[in-house]
Amino acid sequence: MQVIVIIPAAGSGSRFGGDIPKQFRTLGGKPMLMHVIERFLFDERVHRVIVPVQEMLLSSIVPVPGDRLRFIAGGVTRQESVARGVDAAGDVRAIVAVHDAVRPFFSYEVFHAVIDAAREHGAAFPAIPIADTIHVVDDDRVVSTPDRRTLVAAQTPQCFRIEVLRDILMRGEGDATDEAGLAAKYGHVVKAVPGDSLNFKITRPEDLVMAERIYAEWGDDK
Ligand code: CTP
Ligand code: MG
Numbered sequence: 001m002q003v004i005v006i007i008p009a010a011g012s013g014s015r016f017g018g019d020i021p022k023q024f025r026t027l028g029g030k031p032m033l034m035h036v037i038e039r040f041l042f043d044e045r046v047h048r049v050i051v052p053v054q055e056m057l058l059s060s061i062v063p064v065p066g067d068r069l070r071f072i073a074g075g076v077t078r079q080e081s082v083a084r085g086v087d088a089a090g091d092v093r094a095i096v097a098v099h100d101a102v103r104p105f106f107s108y109e110v111f112h113a114v115i116d117a118a119r120e121h122g123a124a125f126p127a128i129p130i131a132d133t134i135h136v137v138d139d140d141r142v143v144s145t146p147d148r149r150t151l152v153a154a155q156t157p158q159c160f161r162i163e164v165l166r167d168i169l170m171r172g173e174g175d176a177t178d179e180a181g182l183a184a185k186y187g188h189v190v191k192a193v194p195g196d197s198l199n200f201k202i203t204r205p206e207d208l209v210m211a212e213r214i215y216a217e218w219g220d221d222k
Pocket of ligand 2: 011078
């Protein structure tokens with residue numbers, strides 16, 4: 001079965017701020033999105049990489065010959081960008097991996113484990129145990145405190161049999177931030193695979209400062 005990777009990269013990075021969306025900020029001198037695309041293209045298990053970007057950027061991207069890498073127009077929400085990616089994948093039997101453009105340090109080891117789990121169960125994602133206690137708050141007051149041992153943080157790449165992803169994207173409200181949660185909501189089996197804490201998401205400027213330090217130490221080996 002083919003492995004198709006969708007890298008949603010059409011966000012505006014409002015929490016990060018600045019003049020350009022965070023996925024185009026450089027890490028070790030190279031745009032973060034390039035690091036992520038290259039890392040997937042270097043993986044022999046990956047057949048195709050589809051990258052939804054803001055529509056106005058499409059005309060400034062040089063088309064790549066062949067169909068292993070393709071840029072398409074993203075949507076207003078992340079879920080819409082992912083849905084457009086799935087449409088671009090076409091009518092194939094595949095495992096589809098969805099990976100944030102702003103997680104430059106994913107490892108092949110975790111990625112491959114998630115692919116294998118999705119092949120077996122239908123859907124899978126890398127999970128990290130929570131170190132802090134999490135409270136549910138309303139208006140700054142604690143309403144409840146879920147048992148920490150039942151909580152994990154969801155990372156990407158999240159992998160799905162393509163029919164599972166099609167089903168949940170069609171049924172979802174359109175603003176899900178995570179496909180694994182959507183899959184569970186609509187009754188699919190979703191397997192949590194051990195993730196890697198270095199695979200954090202660049203959300204705010206301080207995350208990029210940390211990423212630069214890690215990159216300086218490990219470069220592309222990590
Ligand atoms: N994304 C996308 N299309 C959107 C919104 C988000 O493809 N309409 C992508 C982002 O580019 C990013 C990934 O989804 O690679 C994860 O989203 P997030 O970290 O929330 O990025 P932004 O939505 O850009 O940031 P913010 O929520 O702070 O505005
Ligand atoms: Mg967002």
